[in-house]
Amino acid sequence: MKTPLALGKLHYDGLALIADPIHEYITFTSPFSMPAAGAAEIGSSETTEKDLIDSPWMQRLRYIYQLQSARWVYPSAEHSRFVHSLGAMHVAGRFARHLYPFLKATQEVPSANYIEELLRVTALVHDIGHGPFCHFFDENFLEQFHQTHEKLGQIIIREHLANTIRSIRRSPSGPFEKGEELDPDQVAHLILKDKAKDSSRMPRWLTFLQPVISGSYTGDNLDYVLRDSYMCGVAVGPVDLTRLIHYTMISEQGFTIHKTGLPALQMFLNTRMYLYSNVYYHRTTRAIDIHLREIFGETMKLVFPEDPSKKMDGYLTLTDWSLLEEVRNWGKSQQANRRRLGQEWAHILNRNVKWKMAYNTVLSDKERPRGMDFPSREHFEKQIQRELPASLAQLPFKVDMAPQDPRPDPKDMRGSPLYVFDPATQEISTEPLAEFLDLLPTRLIQFRVYAQNHNTDLELARAACAVLNKAPSGSISTNV
Numbered sequence: 004m005k006t007p008l009a010l011g012k013l014h015y016d017g018l019a020l021i022a023d024p025i026h027e028y029i030t031f032t033s034p035f036s037m038p039a040a041g042a043a044e045i046g047s048s049e050t051t052e053k054d055l056i057d058s059p060w061m062q063r064l065r066y067i068y069q070l071q072s073a074r075w076v077y078p079s080a081e082h083s084r085f086v087h088s089l090g091a092m093h094v095a096g097r098f099a100r101h102l103y104p105f106l107k108a109t110q111e112v113p114s115a116n117y118i119e120e121l122l123r124v125t126a127l128v129h130d131i132g133h134g135p136f137c138h139f140f141d142e143n144f145l146e147q148f149h150q151t152h153e154k155l156g157q158i159i160i161r162e163h164l165a166n167t168i169r170s171i172r173r174s175p176s177g178p179f180e181k182g183e184e185l186d187p188d189q190v191a192h193l194i195l196k197d198k199a200k201d202s203s204r205m206p207r208w209l210t211f212l213q214p215v216i217s218g219s220y221t222g223d224n225l226d227y228v229l230r231d232s233y234m235c236g237v238a239v240g241p242v243d244l245t246r247l248i249h250y251t252m253i254s255e256q257g258f259t260i261h262k263t264g265l266p267a268l269q270m271f272l273n274t275r276m277y278l279y280s281n282v283y284y285h286r287t288t289r290a291i292d293i294h295l296r297e298i299f300g301e302t303m304k305l306v307f308p309e310d311p312s313k314k315m316d317g318y319l320t321l322t323d324w325s326l327l328e329e330v331r332n333w334g335k336s337q338q339a340n341r342r343r344l345g346q347e348w349a350h351i352l353n354r355n356v357k358w359k360m361a362y363n364t365v366l367s368d369k370e371r372p373r374g375m376d377f378p379s380r381e382h383f384e385k386q387i388q389r390e391l392p393a394s395l396a397q398l399p400f401k402v403d404m405a406p407q408d409p410r411p412d413p414k415d416m417r418g419s420p421l422y423v424f425d426p427a428t429q430e431i432s433t434e435p436l437a438e439f440l441d442l443l444p445t446r447l448i449q450f451r452v453y454a455q456n457h458n459t460d461l462e463l464a465r466a467a468c469a470v471l472n473k474a475p476s477g478s479i480s481t482n483v
Contacts, residue, residue, distance in 0.1 A: 018175060019053070021089060029093045030175045031056060039218060055124065056089070056245035058167060059319060060131055060159050064088060067321035070138045070231060072291040073282055075354050077235040080282075084130045084137070087227055095126035095222030098215045099250055100176065105253040112208045117183045120174035122215055124185060124192045126222040128164065132156030134311070134318070135326045136299075139292060143299045145208055148310040157191040193217075214258035214419045220247055220271055228275050235282055240274045243267040252424065254431050259422040265439050272440070276407060276447075284405040284449045290358040293401050293453060298347045302330060305341065327352065358401060358453035361463040364473055366404075366448040376450055380404050383470060387452065390466035398431050398454065399461060405449040 013246040016036055021029040032051040055061060064085035074080040100121040106112050113121075132155030134140035141151050160168070172179055194204055196217040215222055225244055232239040250264025260268060284290070306329060309319040331352060333345025350357060366377065380402040391398060423435040450471070452463050467473075 004278065017051075023086075023090065023093075025090055025226065026093050026235060029089050031089075032173060032175055034169075049172060050167055051173075052092075052123070052171065054125070054167050055127060055164065055171070058161055058164060059084065061088070061128070063319060063322060064130065064133070066324040067133055067135060067137065068323050069137075069227070070235075070282070071139055071288075072295065073235070073285060073288045075291055075351075076285050077167045080231070080235045082234045084133055088127050088130055088228055090226035090230055091126040091129060091222045092123045093222075094244070095122040095215055096175065098122065098222060098251070099212075101210075101248050102215070102251065102253050106208055106211060109211070109253060109255055110208050110331070113183055114180040116174040116177050117185070118212070119176055120171060120179070121185060121189065122173065122212060122222070124168060125190045125216055128156065128160055128190065129194045129223060130156070131159050131164075131215060134321060135323045136295070138426060139299075144303050145311070148312070150310065150312055153195050155311055155315075155318070155327045156194050158315060160187050160191045160194070163315070171400065206344060210419075211253050211257050214421070216450075218258060218419050220268060224275065225271070228271065228278060231282060232274070232278060237278070237282060239277050240270055242271050242274050247271060249388055252419075254422060254424060256422045256431050258419060259424050260429055260436075262423055262425050262427075262435055265423065265435070269439065279405075279407045280449065284407070286360045286363065286451060287356060289403045289405060289449075289451060290356050290360065290453055294347070294351055294357045298344055299345065301340070302326075302344055302348070305344075306330075329413045347360065355364050357455060359455065359457055360451055361400070361454045361457065361460040362452040362467045364450050364467075364471065366450050366471070368446050377404065383450075383467075385467045386470040387463070390469045391462060395462055398459060398463075400452060400454045400459075403449075403451045403453060405451075407447040407449065 017032060017034070018030055019033045021031065023029050031053060033053040034049050034051055062085070065083050067084045068074055068080075069082050069084055069087050070077070070080045091291055099122040100115070103112075103115045103118055106118065107115075112118065130137075130152070132152040133150065134144065134155075136143075137152070145151060145155075168185050168187045168190060171185055172183075186479040189205065189209055192209070193216045195214060217223070223244065225247070228239075229242055229244070231237075247260075247264060248269040250261040250267065252259045252261060305316065306326060307314075307321055309317070311321070327348075330345060333341040334349050336342045336345060349355075382403075383402045384400070387400070387402065388396075420433055421436055422430050422431050422433055423439075425435055450467075452467050454460070454463060
C-alpha cells in the first residue's frame with residue numbers, strides 16, 4: 004500500500020499550474036521529477052508542454068501585444084499574444100475532453116489523451132506566426148509576399164517546433180496509447196483557416212475537430228472575448244463558456260450544438276460584436292491605424308524588408324518591442340528619411356492622434372448592391388470629394404471601413420458549418436441556426452470619415468450622407 008506522501012508525489016508530479024485572471028488556473032504538463040508509475044515508459048527526461056511553452060518561438064509572443072493599436076485607447080490592455088495562447092490551450096483542452104465520447108461514437112479515432120493534447124498544442128501555437136501589430140502586420144506588410152501569420156505559423160510548426168511536438172507523449176489527463184505520436188502536419192493543418200485548403204490527406208476525425216480551432220466559437224475566440232473585455236475594463240454581456248462547451252457535440256454531420264445551447268451562443272456572438280464595435284474597431288484605434296498605414300511600409304523597408312518565410316531567424320526577434328524601440332530613436336537620425344519617419348512615430352508613441360473622426364455610421368448588407376461587395380474606401384473617398392464645396396477641394400481626409408461578421412453563416416457549406424441538434428424532432432441541420440440568428444445581420448461595416456481636425460466635420464458629414472443616402476446624425480464617444 005502506498006503512503007500518503009507517495010500518493011501525493013504521484014498525483015502532483017508531472018503537472019504544474021499557471022495562475023490566470025480568466026480561467027483561474029491553467030494546467031500544463033512538465034517533466035516528472037523521478038520515474039514513477041505511469042512515468043516509467045515516458046522517462047524522467049521527457050518532452051512536455053513546458054518545453055513548448057518555454058521555446059523561443061512561444062516566448063517571442065510575450066513581446067507581441069494582443070490588442071495592437073487598441074492598447075493606446077484602453078490603457079490596461081497590455082496583455083500579450085502569449086497569455087492569450089495559454090488561455091486558448093486551456094479552452095481547447097476542455098472542448099477535447101467533452102467532445103471525445105461523441106467523436107469516438109462516429110468513427111475510429113486515436114485515444115482521448117491524444118486528442119486532448121492535439122487540440123491543446125494546436126491552440127497553444129495557433130498565433131505563433133504573428134508579427135508586430137498582429138493582423139495589421141498581415142494586411143500592411145505580409146500581403147505583398149502573399150503570406151499570412153497562419154502560413155508563417157505553419158513554417159514554424161513544421162521546421163522549428165516539429166521535434167518538440169512529436170516528442171510529447173501525454174496530456175494533463177494522462178499518457179497516449181502505445182505508438183501514438185503527435186503529427187506536426189496535423190497541427191499546421193488545423194491552424195490554417197483558409198477554407199479552400201486541401202483536406203484530402205487528413206483523417207475525417209480531424210476535419211470534425213477543425214471548428215474547435217477555427218469555427219463559430221472556438222478555443223481562440225472564447226478566450227480572447229473573455230480576456231480582452233476583462234483587460235480593457237469593458238462591461239460586456241455574459242459569456243457562458245461552460246454552457247457552450249456542455250451543449251456542443253459531434254454528430255455524423257460534424258460540429259453540432261444542442262438547441263438548448265443556442266441562447267448561450269447568441270450571448271457570445273452579441274458580446275463579440277460589442278467588442279469589435281467598441282474596442283477592436285474603436286474610432287481612435289482605427290485613427291491610429293490610418294496613421295500607421297502612412298508610415299508602416301517605409302518603416303518595414305528599413306527594419307525588415309525581406310519575406311519573413313525566407314528569413315525566419317530574423318523573424319524570431321521581430322516583435323512589437325523590437326520595432327518600437329528601433330523607431331523610437333529615429334527622430335535624431337542623421338538620415339532625413341529616418342528622421343522624418345521617426346517624427347511620425349513619435350506622434351503615435353506619444354499618443355498625439357493625427358486623424359479625428361468627422362462622421363460615423365454603420366452599413367449593413369441591406370445597403371449593399373445585390374450580388375456585389377461593398378465599394379472600397381478609395382471609391383468612397385472620391386465620391387465624398389465630389390460632394391464637398393469647391394473651397395474644400397484640397398481637404399485631406401480618409402475613409403475607414405471596418406468589417407464585422409457578427410454571426411456564423413449557416414449556408415456556408417465550404418468550410419466547417421455549425422449544425423444544430425433539435426431534441427424534439429431528433430433532426431440535425433443548419434436551419435434552426437439560421438432562424439435563431441435571423442435578427443443579426445450577416446455583415447456590418449463600421450464606416451467612418453476622418454480629417455486632421457474638427458473644423459470641417461459638418462461639411463464632411465453632409466458629403467458622406469449624400470453619398471450614402473443617409474440622414475446626418477451625431478456620434479457618441481466611448482473612450483479617450
